[in-house]
Amino acid sequence: MSGKEFVLPLYFIRRQTRFSLNEKKLVIFLLSTSLATLLLIFSSLPPNSQFNGDELNKFFVPKLNNSKIIHQENLHNHEINFKNKKLGNDNQKPMHDVRPEIDAKNLQRRETVKNMTLLAWNGYKKYAWGQNELKPIRKSAHQPGIFGNAVELGASIVDSLDTLHIMGLDEEVKLGYEWIKQKFNFKVNTQMSAFETNIRFVGGFLAMYALTNDKLYLDKAVEVADSLMPIFNSPTGIPYSLFNPVSKTVSNYNWAAGSCSILAEIGTISLEFQYLTDMTGNKIYQEKIDKIYDTLLKNKNQNGLYYNYINPSTGQYCGSQASIGGLADSFYEYLLKFWLYKKKADKNILKMYLDSIDALKSHVYSKSKGNLGYFGEYSNNYVTPKMGHLACFAGGMFALTAIQVDELSEEQKKMYKDMAIDITNTCHESYIRTATHLGPESFSFDSTNEAYAADKYYILRPEVIESYFYLWRITKDEKYRDWAWDAVEAIEKYCKTENGYSGISDVNSPNPNKDDVQQSFFLAETLKYLYLIFSDDDAISLDKYVFNTEAHPFPIRN
Template identity: 50%
Template structure:
């Protein structure tokens, strides 16, 4: 450029001025350089031998990243905190937590040497389960068994492999014809959106079946399901009327199990997301939630047919396990507070004959129609009283007291023995027994047995007798049908026992309750008949329910060639096949000493016993 000042040096090579290059260094400069290198050598030597804990310190800093990086609150006592600052801090915390997910501890998963490990770039890998358990957890010499667990008996191993092949057939066809839909129509080979989830494609079968895949070691299928949940499960832009009960036991319960199994915080975040969508249903005068909530608007309602718009006992009473565990792993008490309030209302109410009616008005807090049942409308309420106590490592004493009192009343007023010697649980309506038992009530065999075995008292012998009797009666309802599958409900009269009378009672929709009792009673008693009965179910399913496109329910269990209902229920993957698989497995696989199943067969860890509890 004309008139520009010419620089006083030229550049040689990259950027070294020619004017500063000399042939040699002065003696003083040589001494200085030697001193610098000597000092550096001493520092490295000292760090190598005297700072062996550096790695642990670095790891702890990473884990505490959010607390270290977040600015302290500037609000003072009595002064309102700036909501904009609070929002900024929350956003920063979310970003820090997302960035630090890679340091989450995950216990080592116990596997057979022949099984592949679950590898995925987004899945947190395993670490020693005895570390970082928290002061309230007991370090264990081994990890709970999540898969593997082959039984020593050759026949049982062969039968278990058949069940796994059933799962593969059911899952592969769901993946082929209905991926992302709630359920599969296996006859017409298309998706099925169940009414309990509205018309939205929420992948109910994926979420319900994932822990079964994990337990069976079906790693490729598990990874694909994990990817779908991570990228597609989001209710923010979905307007669907959701059943609070079904969404909790299938979605929230399934995601919580996956979090406990893997330590992958994605599952916990999704469980929080789904549970938060259900919270508007609890905004009633009593805190008893309504049955249905819209995922977008939060508007809630009850079923019109439910005793004048009442809430249903089995629905609002089947939230405690999931919501309590969710509070424990997130550190947010709001979920536990919701279910604790429900219990406070229930325990203070007068119970006719000590029994719980199936309906309650959520505004007035009064009982609705005087209908009591251990089957439909009542069943899992009683189940969760016992299992909340077990889940808490027997610390929730109140839950056990409520369970014992309720089962004593049911035993006295509703358990009966037929002329042929079959023990069953009858429904009661307006102080009159209706000698009918639902398939749903067949879980009660396992319930009575589990309650008796976990706390010996003066009712132990009687309850074990009932447990064995109910399980036998449910087996008879299967054995007395042409298909060897049980009807939806069955009756006891002077003319028939353990058989359905009405056409609306004769269908079988792949239900799990009978095989659930088989599995639990096998583990409690080791009587071989329960495994033989389970194998009869496997054979009947293969003969009458298996089709080219999966497994379907049937409309008449007393027909030699029953019509198909064309629905592969998500609970077939979550419950029926899982319980059958565990029936033919070693007892250490999902041990009853370490896990407790929610009513959708999603195992949740027992607090202070199971290192997979992962409390916050």
């Protein structure tokens, strides 16, 4: 071994037929010691007991805590050794090494979610492998417009790998890894969404790098992030919405007010780009973030609101629409999470976050006649009493605020916690008041109806379940697990197909039509949050990780 031949001790080698006197004494001593050990073992047994294999194990086999044994069908030897890599940060330990203590009911629920994930993954693998998403009924690929005509980016692979990893589905991870290594190519000549590219591809690759320390993922994240760089070429540094990785042309959506940039999109870059700077040492990514926030702070409204559209040429707002839902949602989410990621060190970002929520609470938050809290849609000093499914993430954000922001007074912490509970309850009501127990894309309030479906379709969105996850973690109220399970049963009943899962057209129909699209975020977010709800807190600690808006976990700086 190590160039040296291993030599047994001399007294174990038969080198002659007769023992010397010293050797005889040594043999007698060893036999005596062994006999004494056996007598001690037998004397420790209960009277009249038989000595069987189980009794013997008590003496020679270390006692194991069964609750800590890994409950996993497939363990863990493959070419990409994700489990045993030595990581440079304790926060980056592979999460499925930890098998939490959970009761039998929630263990079974978790296994159900894992089986749902396998059904969704296997359908995609069989009928749309390497393409972006799956049509589970037609058994073909679906190409979302957010990626232009780029049909083979493997969006569902990149988006779902960390979910598979957390669940310990290592053979599936290995398959995705090999596709990325051999087939992934982002040099596509088409116009696509910078926002979706960042949260799904850059975020997905970075999360897998954090969990495995495999540099392939970091290299791919850099490749995609670098292709995004032209979107920042505006006079203010405010990024454009659309880009072409090959021609490097950029633009904004024609439907956006004044063809301006969108608040949620310009504010949902900081986590990914700061982590890139921290992992690569390249400060260009951090500089892009800093310029965005500088521009926003210079153009702050007197009422404290950040409007949904901003002109990348001037930094001025386009119109006066504000909300915490679509077009704005993850801007607020990333203010809080960026501050958390930076180890709570950036006081300016924290102030920006707290001030923005104060403004939203003053101008946009209301309670219905039935005492349901909701965030409406603000425009020109008028609030429409309508809330989108996308805004339901806010319950989780406020819960995280209540436990993480030490600068708040006890009264303020209670305010955030109460608002978290109220918003999550309202979003739960939007589910259970429908025929399917699935939530609509948006819901409204009037003098006679509360949380009734406005846009009635459901596309496997995660935001309500995301808030259940945070509220469960923070309150330990079992009702949030039960609410999540109710959603699982509804998804199984109305969205499940032979080859995966589909959205539905009308949550109020007992027999809704299916839209035949399995969104990549169903694997990235919905199923991940469900799995974590039925797991112990150690499955992923909120003190060690922050999720990006696509539910990809990043380790907090140490």
